[in-house]
Amino acid sequence: MSTVTPTPETYSLETGWKTLAVAGGSIAVLGVLAMVLPLAVGVAVSYIVGGLLIVGGLVHGAHVVSAKGWMGSLWQLTLAIVSLVAGIVIVVNPIIGLLSLTLMIVAYLLVNGIVELGVSLRMERGSGRGWIAASGVLSLGLAVLLWVQFPEVAAWIVGFMIGASLFLTGLSMVAVAYTGRQPVEDITPPAGEPRGT
Template sequence: MSSNTTFGVESTRIGSRRAATVGGIVIAVLGLFAVVFPFFTGLSLSILLGALLVVGALVHAAHAFSAGSLGNFVWQVLLAGLYAVAGISFMANPVVGLATLTVLAIGFFLADGVVELVWGFQSRGEPGSKWLLASGAISLLFGGLLWTGFPTTAFWAVGVLLGVNLLATGVSLIVVGRGAGAASDPEVSTGKQGQQM
């Protein structure tokens, strides 16, 4: 019975390693396409965000009829209208939506940079404070570069950022899938132990 259990656990491990590796390859390839075609990726994200906002508008509108009171009904209808206008705007003119996403990314990088620099200065002398300062400076620099190049950066920034993120995630999943395989393989671990003796 224990051999069946061991076989079941081992086959589950092999399956999860393969899934991580295959998933990592797919995500990395998508990331590579996003980096190569950043404008198309950005437009696709803008349209997708618009569609999600429209779905959110429909959910708010449906929920308005079960809100229970007139006040809740009014707030739900107002939110539905806000979501609908934003979603339709993103889908009708995805370039404007892309510019909006780029401005949000710029704001994120600038805010992230300031927070990490303040945190790094407050924790001077502690382990990792230099990394916080470096990360904060890079975020501020990147946000500043995107801002000075705006609106031209809107055509590529969101797509490249998503692509780099997907590429890094994909590669890390591939490494985890392959690394987990080597670490959990009993033959590999006993072989290494035999070499050490």
């Protein structure tokens, strides 16, 4: 039975933190650009979703053709038609995709808020219950705000949220990189070399 011995080339955050910091900084910059140009990002996402739906519809259609006599063929055919139609509609008019994605965000925030409030009610006092409840209230508040502003908000909310997510991801990567780097004072000279030379 052979054992794997670590090699000197094994990645370490203490030595590779600069690469992670640069990658995180780049992602954060992309996030800022997405927040500055939310409509362009939202339209691009709509095209991607539309394209994926078309591909999914074609895959379902191919499965219906190849699996003749299968009991679920009718459902597969229905999924194929729905996916193809939805994908084509979104690709032809990406604003419809933005409206749909915005409604999905509203639904997510609504469900997330209700679940977090429900969880907070079951938690014991002093166990972070207040933070969970506050997060739930915030999610519900955002859902209501987006719903009241719908459909005007659809022009920017998808791109802005993607940008904000990228920005926060980039910042967290930079923070991890700087936290994991080896401090200068921890670097000691090799044995045999006098200190201070």
